[in-house]
Amino acid sequence: MPITLLIHGPISDYSRLVLADGRKAVENGLVDDCVIVTYKKEEAKLRTTARDALEWARVALVDDVRNPGFANINRQINMVRSGMQSVDANDRIIVKLRSDQRVSLAKVRNIIAMHQHALQAGALLTTNCYTRKDRLYHPSDMFLIALKATLLDYYPAQFFAQTELDDHMAIRETSRASKSLLTIEQWPESRLYRHLLVSRAWVFRNTIEDSVAALRAHCVMLDSRSIRLKWEKFYGGHVTLVPYDFQMAPFEGVVKEQAQCFTVEELHGRDAGQSRVTRLMTRLLWNDFYLAGRHYGSYWKGFRKVVKGQYTAR
Structure with a gap:
């Protein structure tokens, strides 16, 4: 099955590595072609970061x-749908990759071969990083593999009318009324997945059981470690990204949520050994010192806050 790598987002210094991975993947036949989508104002930065980009990729500004x-x-939505406009066939596989994230495209190629039938049936391949247990209908949208037809159903043709302030206010009101964040529909990942489910006539029961059933019916979840997913914001992109498990209010004025992500074993009943290692890595890497450093913008300041007992995400 033909594979298109779609890289989207602003161009940073880290993007140089992402684009270099894309070029090698095209040259080595791991993907058939590549589309790079970024902002018009980033054109000069793109040319500086990857001067030969137009030789091995199609660029959409x-x-x-x-x-x-x-x-x-x-x-x-704007970037991904714009990138898909240059992909002719709806049955072509698209690997959606952010410009601040890296994966092993050799491993991605093998995974696509393993799940070819599921992809042809319309499955959305996602990762356990941010596929949430504590939010309904919430597969991760960070890294995706799917047919173009599937992604067209996943990403709405029209933008969402609500602003970030609109959604913050709605979430606060629901949080105060129900003392829970479970059934909130405003989370971006949930909105996108609900759009896909609506296109497939899913009858929403808004229960944990129904949410799990929907994930199992239309998603294949990958362990992030199996594709070596890295993120610039997670230890500078030097360490493979793993799911998180902590307690924290998503923003001021909202009840504290029990942030948890599925393991592959929990969702699909397989890869038990890999899931156990991932749970261990989660406890080691998503710790108070790291989260405090992210929160305060300084790991030294975060370290002092945790030592003094002035910060905890648990």
């Missing part, structure tokens, strides 16, 4: 959107 939406959901 887009304008920013007036209403980015909650957690930049409309920006993601």
Whole structure:
């Protein structure tokens, strides 16, 4: 099955590594072609970062959107759908990769071969990083593999009208009324997945059991370690990204959520050994010292806060 690598997002210094991976993947036949989508204002930076990009990839330059939406959901829709416009066949496989994340594209190629039938049936391949147990219908949207037809159903043709402030206020109201964040529909990942489920006539029961059933029916979840997923914001992109497990209010004025992600074993009943190692890595890497450093913008300041007992995410 033909494979298109779609790299989207702003161009950073880290993007140089991401684009170099893409070029090697095209040259080595791991993917058939590549599309790079970034902002028009980033064109000069792209040319500096990857001078030969136009020789091995198609480049789509887009304008920013007036209403980015909650957690930049409309920006993601804009970029991914713009990139897919240059992909002709709806049955072509697309590997959606952010410009601040890296994966082993050799391992991705093997995984696509393993799950070829599921992909042809319309499955959305995602990762255990941010596929949440504590939120309904919430597979991760960070890294995806799917047919173009599947992604067209996943990403709405129209932007969401709500602003980030609109959604923050709605979440606060629901949080105060129910003392829970479980059934909230405003989370960007949930919105996108619900859009896919609506296109497939899923009857929503808004229960944990139904959410799990929907994930099992239409998703294949990958362990992030199996594709060596790395993120610039997670230890500078030097360490493989693993799921998280902590307690924290998503923003001020909202009840504390029990942030947990599925393991592959929990969702699909397989890869028990890999899931055990991933749970161990989660406890080691997502710790108070790291989270405090992210929170305060300084790992030294975060370290002092944790030592003094002034910060904990647990």
